[in-house]
Amino acid sequence: MFSERLLTWYETAQRDLPWRSKIKNPYHTWLSEIMLQQTTVATVIPYFKKFLQKWPTVEALGKASLDDVLVEWQGLGYYSRARNLHKCAQSLAKEFPTTEEDLTKLPGIGPYTAAAIASIAFGQSAAAVDGNVIRVMSRYYALPTPKPIGEVKNRLITLLPQKRCGDFTEALMELGALVCTPKTPFCQECPFQRDCTAYRLGEVENFPVKVQKQKLPTRYATAFMIRREDGALLLRKRPPHGLLGGMMEVPTTPWEENRKLGGGPTIRHTFTHFHFEVEVSALSDTGLFEGIWVHPEELKNYALPTVMKKIIKVGLKAL
Ligand code: ADE
Numbered sequence: 001m002f003s004e005r006l007l008t009w010y011e012t013a014q015r016d017l018p019w020r021s022k023i024k025n026p027y028h029t030w031l032s033e034i035m036l037q038q039t040t041v042a043t044v045i046p047y048f049k050k051f052l053q054k055w056p057t058v059e060a061l062g063k064a065s066l067d068d069v070l071v072e073w074q075g076l077g078y079y080s081r082a083r084n085l086h087k088c089a090q091s092l093a094k095e096f097p098t099t100e101e102d103l104t105k106l107p108g109i110g111p112y113t114a115a116a117i118a119s120i121a122f123g124q125s126a127a128a129v130d131g132n133v134i135r136v137m138s139r140y141y142a143l144p145t146p147k148p149i150g151e152v153k154n155r156l157i158t159l160l161p162q163k164r165c166g167d168f169t170e171a172l173m174e175l176g177a178l179v180c181t182p183k184t185p186f187c188q189e190c191p192f193q194r195d196c197t198a199y200r201l202g203e204v205e206n207f208p209v210k211v212q213k214q215k216l217p218t219r220y221a222t223a224f225m226i227r228r229e230d231g232a233l234l235l236r237k238r239p240p241h242g243l244l245g246g247m248m249e250v251p252t253t254p255w256e257e258n259r260k261l262g263g264g265p266t267i268r269h270t271f272t273h274f275h276f277e278v279e280v281s282a283l284s285d286t287g288l289f290e291g292i293w294v295h296p297e298e299l300k301n302y303a304l305p306t307v308m309k310k311i312i313k314v315g316l317k318a319l
Helices: 001-012 026-036 041-054 058-063 066-073 080-091 100-104 112-124 129-138 149-159 163-176 296-301 306-318
Strands: 218-226 233-238 266-270 274-283 290-295
Touching: 001 129, 001 163, 026 041, 026 058, 026 080, 026 112, 041 066, 058 080, 066 080, 100 112, 129 149, 129 163, 218 233, 218 306, 266 306, 274 306, 290 296, 296 306
Parallel strands: 218 274
Antiparallel strands: 233 290, 266 274
């Protein structure tokens, strides 16, 4: 049976991690799961220990100031996690709810984290699907689509054991972290080698299926560096809505797909839906463009998007 084989493997293979005590403490489980989002186990360990030392209970964390929490979080990144962590600690009436559904209602707890806490801390049969689990299951079943979260969740629910659901959740993540790794997985050490569909097909490396990177179109424009005699640069404000809404820009020609640029200095930038190539050109002030005059040393006081910073940097240097 899938779960038995997985749990047997886990008994000998699992790492000794500070949040894996025999007696489960929901606060510890929650704190570790929030910290482990987008962050590696090795990075998290010292932070986890420091937090527990400073705030041994969730009540203590709720009573801390947000500034103190943010200071301790420094270096872990994605600071909205720390803000939600603090908000969640404050909003808990007394104890953590125990079901996946109720946990999802708390700040910063999404479907994955809710299922992880429900199973690990409370032994509930909940299927936690993170990147590790998607990889393991995508290979095991040779799932043909990228990011098959719903599919994996449904299949996992049929594989959950009667008991030890928390160990099952951690074991599957552990298999993904230690054996079924993204690159050159250690299939010889895998308890599921002979059943793994991707392995039998000789296509382990082709799963999970990657999200198709869509080919982006390229738009072209000429940006005008218009300088006043005293060195000030003409900037204008973009319309309030749409791409880079309300931010400042150097005047440009319309951004168009079907044109070629001349041979002047060029910068490239990629937006979500298109690549952008811009030729930077000096232009004397003919009054054609309206805007404000900004001295180069004052640029830091304006909301300039990265693409405009690139243009200005090249423009000030080359022209
Ligand atoms: N990544 C996310 N949750 C984890 C856990 N409980 N143990 C190890 N790695 C993890």
